[in-house]
Amino acid sequence: MEPKNYLIIGGTSGIGAALAEALSKEGHQLFIVSRSEAPDLPEGAKYLKADILDLQIDLSSFLPEVLHGMAYCPGSINLRSFKALKPADFEEEFRINVSGAVTAIKAALRPMQKAGQASVVMFSTVAVQTGLPFHASIAASKGAVEGLTRSLAAEFAPGIRFNAIAPSLTDTPLAARLLNDDAKREGAAQRNPMKRFGLPNDIAQAALFLLSENSSWVTGQVLHVDGGYGALKV
Template sequence: MKNIVIIGGSHGIGLAIAKELQYESKVFVASRTNDLLADMNVTHISFDVTTDTLDTTALPDVVHGLVYCPGSINLRPFRGLKPEVFESDWQINVMGLIKVIQALLPNLTAAEQSSIVTFSSVAAGIGMPFHTSVAAAKGAVEGFAKALAAEYAPKMRVNVIAPSLTDTPLAEKFLSSDEKREKSAQRHPLKRVGNPEDMAQMALFLLDKKSSWISGQVFHVDGGMSTLSVNT
């Protein structure tokens, strides 16, 4: 049975992944809260990626998969974004990821071949107004993942999922009315916003041995937004 660590797995995409994995793997969820995990077959570790150091003594010596879910959505005009906002987005999206991987590196490299899955954004690949802060942070995630994948191949695989707007607590304010939801859906060629299960299915594939010849890739799970132009 595989040991899978999910950082930020108590809500949204991370929770959807944990629900899928809980009966086929030993799942360890490191997050600030655990209210939605009470009835699940997972081990919870209290952890705030912005302030805490991950306690690896609570984890097995061998970790087969790591999913890093924390992120941010600060969508504002560039002129109104203070440097502190960029720094905050950088800390949660990039430095948090780096610190977690460095802490777990002995555990990940102890596996025959481990898999790391992290998250970017459609905004890192296409220019979108008001996305300068998140696009900068997520673009760094993509570059970091490719470099890390090259450095640790074939021992460790590293891949990135780049969603468009997904119906999670993080995106709640952008989907808070039927009008907003419909407008967001119509911006996508597939005419709906994403849901956590869409992302979870891709993450499950990337954690599985079925993807053992895939590394250093960015997978756009975005309703076609990054590549398709469809008349409405």
């Protein structure tokens, strides 16, 4: 397989780190961005310590001339009642889930266009398709991610593909509060049709597929990698 260049915003934890590992195993060159002080990176990966919400961020000098794809992994899980949520909470979620992705995609457009064919992966949540209590602010922002995905897929076809993955609960640092004791872990596993919660690599393998040429006819889609949680009633 010919080595390619991939940007992962948030490639130092959870799903992004699993994706970085998987891409690295295939011999690709990685460009990873996060705010971590001492990130554990795959060998050879280039790293930029930066906050994607920083208005002064300069990704263009970090990126290679030609970029074959990118994944935007920062996100949030703020499960609160609608009564407890303030309008500012919705804005904060929008910034990390949508505005950060827009900043990253804009910076990567030129090198992706130079690649001729490129692929972008973003992350939604099962809570967009399936109404779940206490998910109002995250569902609203991730719904916007899905809209952004389809809109950009249309605007940049056939050169750049855009897809999103909608996971259900997956065992990452972001979800730690929801899985931090045996009772919560057992409850989460039993609620899922596949009788387990997700692992970072379950989601990373789907992202790997969407970034690869194996998915060259897939664009504007939301792939539900959730153990069937959003679609099945069992």
